[in-house]
Amino acid sequence: MKEAPVKILFAGDFCPVYRIEKLAIDKKFDSVLNDFINVFRVNDLNVVDLECPLTTSESARPKTGPHQKAHPDCVNILKYAGVNLVAMANNHIMDYDTGGVRETLRLCSDNGIATVGIGYSDEYATEPFVMNAGGKSIAIFNYADNEFLSTIDGTLQCNRLDPVRCFYDIRDARDKNDYIIVVAHSGNEFYDLPSPRTKKLYRYIIDSGADALISHHTHAFSGYEIYNSKPIFYGLGNFIYDRPGITNSKWNQGFVVRLFLGDRIDFEIIPLKQCTEQPGVFHLTAQEKEIFNNEINRLNIIMSDEEQLEANFRNYCERVYPMYDAFLEPYFGKYITALQRRGFLPKLLSKRKRLLLLNLIRCESHREVIVRMLKRYE
Numbered sequence: 001m002k003e004a005p006v007k008i009l010f011a012g013d014f015c016p017v018y019r020i021e022k023l024a025i026d027k028k029f030d031s032v033l034n035d036f037i038n039v040f041r042v043n044d045l046n047v048v049d050l051e052c053p054l055t056t057s058e059s060a061r062p063k064t065g066p067h068q069k070a071h072p073d074c075v076n077i078l079k080y081a082g083v084n085l086v087a088m089a090n091n092h093i094m095d096y097d098t099g100g101v102r103e104t105l106r107l108c109s110d111n112g113i114a115t116v117g118i119g120y121s122d123e124y125a126t127e128p129f130v131m132n133a134g135g136k137s138i139a140i141f142n143y144a145d146n147e148f149l150s151t152i153d154g155t156l157q158c159n160r161l162d163p164v165r166c167f168y169d170i171r172d173a174r175d176k177n178d179y180i181i182v183v184a185h186s187g188n189e190f191y192d193l194p195s196p197r198t199k200k201l202y203r204y205i206i207d208s209g210a211d212a213l214i215s216h217h218t219h220a221f222s223g224y225e226i227y228n229s230k231p232i233f234y235g236l237g238n239f240i241y242d243r244p245g246i247t248n249s250k251w252n253q254g255f256v257v258r259l260f261l262g263d264r265i266d267f268e269i270i271p272l273k274q275c276t277e278q279p280g281v282f283h284l285t286a287q288e289k290e291i292f293n294n295e296i297n298r299l300n301i302i303m304s305d306e307e308q309l310e311a312n313f314r315n316y317c318e319r320v321y322p323m324y325d326a327f328l329e330p331y332f333g334k335y336i337t338a339l340q341r342r343g344f345l346p347k348l349l350s351k352r353k354r355l356l357l358l359n360l361i362r363c364e365s366h367r368e369v370i371v372r373m374l375k376r377y378e
Contacts, residue, residue: 005262006134009043010183012216012236012254015051015092016074019279020242024073029080032240032280039256039270040081044133047140048078048239049185049216050086053093053100054107061097062378063148068092069100075107077240085129089117089144089158090185090217098151117142117159117183125159126169130177136261139177141169141210144185145217152378161186163204170209179261182210185217187235188316192220192250193302194234195313206230211265214257220250223299224269231267233257234303242275252276253292269296328357 016024016032023032030037040046052068054075060067078086086108094101101118108115119125128139142159143166149158159165161184173180182205187198194202194215202213206227213232215222222235237254246252252273260266271292274281284292302308326337330348339345349357360366 003134003136003262005260005266006045006136006138007043008045008047008138008181008259008261009040009256010214010233010236010259011046011048011239011256012221013051013090013219013238013241014048014078014086015068015238015241016054016070016077017052017068018242018244019275020077020240021070021074023279024077025071027073027076029077032077033081034280034282036272036281036283037081039258040083043082043258045085045131046081046083047085047087047183048081048083049090049183050078050088050104050108051090051092051241053096053104055096055100055103057096057099057103059097059099060095061148061152063095065091065147067095069096072103072107075111075113078113079111083113085114085116085140087117087142087183087185088115089125089142089149089161089183091144091147091149093118093158094148094151094156098153098155101151101156116140117144117185118156119159120156122157125157126165128169128173128180134262136178137176138179138181138261139173140181140183141166141173142183142185145187161201163201166205167208170205174209179211179265180209181259182213184213184215186215187218187222189218190220190250191218191313191316192222192235193299193309193312193316194222196306196310198234199303199309202232202234203227206232212259212267221254221296223296223303225300225303231259231265238274239272240274240281242279247276255292255296328354 020032052070054072055069114129116129128141130139143161144158146160149160170180205213211230215234216236218235219238221237224231224233243251252275255269255271258268271284271289272281273284302312328349360370
């Protein structure tokens, strides 16, 4: 008798803050998952990106960008949903340093939730989660862009999205497993397309032997493609991530992917809305589904055309150049930046100094030294 396909569900960023955190503390888990709970009840494995530590620690680590954390009781949302595995290679899991990560790992272990993409050494962090179901062995790797991926003392590491590392990881796992799935936390935040570089990188990972690649991090859902008969999902968007004052935007939209692994790989996309006027995650209405399908088709068309993809990324870069330009200035702050944009304050970096920075960042050998030097200030 032919085995039924193995069903694995992948969801994007889960950061149970603000209204979601309160619902978890009040044990109102049905008000978090709502009508979307049925999506989780029929799978052999449910995988969610845990985008923040679940901790009471107040010891935030030095970093740029916001620090995120949620109450430890929020682990019960995952447990209620039947989440078996959390991907932890991301840019926020280390926000509360060693204490925050250890508490989160202990909570997951105590509640029967496995972890991937993290470990007590760089080598251990690369290890995949492996499951056997339906007569198949399935390995799941988790990688992230290199943004604050370790504790200050280096005792805990997330798995870096490095092409060389990916190649060897997948090569070593290929002969031992029937399927290899890569989960990547990567991309340009608030941008709903992959950069041309990201598209090449994800295709390279497939060429290295992965059977599917699923990405999140950008807080905006993206499109997908079938490359050499293997699916690549360029951005799931947020799963559950409350943000005060943000409703009915790209932040509040996303989808989950259900993979069917049998003699071949199939998939199902299930769109969602989350943390709008009501907290939690919900199915779309018929009209909302039509809008979603039209949008994802539009994104897919752009991604399939190299010139359109390049043009869209160029436009995105033009929009964010002022922000990045401000990052480079010796003095930084919204008031100084505003004055410089209006021409009331001169730029403090000369053209020659900017060319020097370009060379230090662009050249891999220079960048390696610069990163090691700056790490002394963590």
